[in-house]
Amino acid sequence: MIEKKIGGAGLRGQVAGKTALSTVGISGSGLTYRGYDVKDLAANCSFEEVAYLILYGALPTAAQLADYQGLLKTQRGLPAALREVLERIPATAHPMDVMRTGCSMLGNLEGEASFDQQLQKANRLLAAFPSIICYWYRFSHDGVRIETETDDNSIGAHFLHMLHDESPKDLHVQVMHSSLVLYAEHEFNASTFTARVCASTLSDLFSCITGAIGTLRGPLHGGANEAAMELIERFSSSDEAERELLGMLKRKEKIMGFGHAVYTESDPRNEIIKGWSEKLASDVGDDLLYQISVRCEAVMWREKKLFCNADFFHASAYHYMKIPTKLFTPIFVMSRLTGWAAHIFEQRADNRIIRPSAEYTGPELRQFTAINER
Numbered sequence: 001m002i003e004k005k006i007g008g009a010g011l012r013g014q015v016a017g018k019t020a021l022s023t024v025g026i027s028g029s030g031l032t033y034r035g036y037d038v039k040d041l042a043a044n045c046s047f048e049e050v051a052y053l054i055l056y057g058a059l060p061t062a063a064q065l066a067d068y069q070g071l072l073k074t075q076r077g078l079p080a081a082l083r084e085v086l087e088r089i090p091a092t093a094h095p096m097d098v099m100r101t102g103c104s105m106l107g108n109l110e111g112e113a114s115f116d117q118q119l120q121k122a123n124r125l126l127a128a129f130p131s132i133i134c135y136w137y138r139f140s141h142d143g144v145r146i147e148t149e150t151d152d153n154s155i156g157a158h159f160l161h162m163l164h165d166e167s168p169k170d171l172h173v174q175v176m177h178s179s180l181v182l183y184a185e186h187e188f189n190a191s192t193f194t195a196r197v198c199a200s201t202l203s204d205l206f207s208c209i210t211g212a213i214g215t216l217r218g219p220l221h222g223g224a225n226e227a228a229m230e231l232i233e234r235f236s237s238s239d240e241a242e243r244e245l246l247g248m249l250k251r252k253e254k255i256m257g258f259g260h261a262v263y264t265e266s267d268p269r270n271e272i273i274k275g276w277s278e279k280l281a282s283d284v285g286d287d288l289l290y291q292i293s294v295r296c297e298a299v300m301w302r303e304k305k306l307f308c309n310a311d312f313f314h315a316s317a318y319h320y321m322k323i324p325t326k327l328f329t330p331i332f333v334m335s336r337l338t339g340w341a342a343h344i345f346e347q348r349a350d351n352r353i354i355r356p357s358a359e360y361t362g363p364e365l366r367q368f369t370a371i372n373e374r
């Protein structure tokens, strides 16, 4: 009999495969992409530079980056059939469902004919995702059919431009670069693992990414930044935040944006996005939400030794840039697509179908009885 080893709940701490893409919690400040510390990347690189690193394996030269930005710019347009589908999705839909449908529909229209097209298709999705979410959002909420082929150089600027109908200020473009860099890749998290499981069946890229979007949607994963916003906007002062938080902890409620399955003392991404949130607060001349967030961070650490993960200060940062709360998690998709795609490529390059076993907890073998004898 084959002896089966049973891991802890949620497969915590189990090695489920190999990757050369990132390390979480074991080197540098706690997160590296292809050997580079995320702090160096977030401080020095555009998102497109990091997307190139993740997808192509090396940081681009200036010429390669210019070419890559140019390529992505040409891929922003949406086919008429996809626009029609987006126009039929109601304003009440969850934007993550829109992303999921948009990705799936594009797979119907421009599917991956062979794995030789994987990089081309990943770049197409990278360029198209901001267009998909903004086209739906502006049509369903403002009744306008926007032009998705803007002249903005970066994905972040392109997104803000379509959303707000004006070119974004430099500070906002910088925050988007940093935010997208921070969200780009994170080893075997739930959505990436979903993508790899799907890829291991030799399915197509669009199916793998559609599944990953569905997984990221949950509040225990990507949805935490929206949940964090819904929490902090309820408070009108830091003192009220502290009082309410203490009550929630007493009632054993989960506070979204805190804790992590792998990091034990801090999330390296938090310090960076927190810095941007503070800068944005001073730029708008209203730091209430930032101060409330800082108080929540202090209370959670004092009471539970729980620290902010990447999502918590993203909530105030995005809010200061006037991004509607329900679009927070789709921004995560726009970025994490790079990590998902690179993991899919990696899985395909050395594939064996992912098929773990289960510990059986059901009844012993028993006698079958025909329906008329039960």
Ligand code: COA
Residues within 6 Å of the ligand: 010, 219, 220, 221, 222, 224, 253, 254, 255, 256, 257, 258, 259, 260, 261, 262, 306, 309, 310, 311
């Ligand atoms: N608020 C309150 N308590 C929390 C908490 C939070 N955000 N995160 C963890 N805890 C508590 C757990 O309830 C558990 O308490 P218990 O031992 O009394 O049951 C303890 O801390 C240990 O945490 P655990 O649930 O084992 O961590 P995990 O690895 O299973 O889950 C998360 C990790 C991220 C899913 C979890 O921290 C969480 O749900 N956070 C909120 C959602 C979130 O921000 N997700 C984004 C992740 S990047």
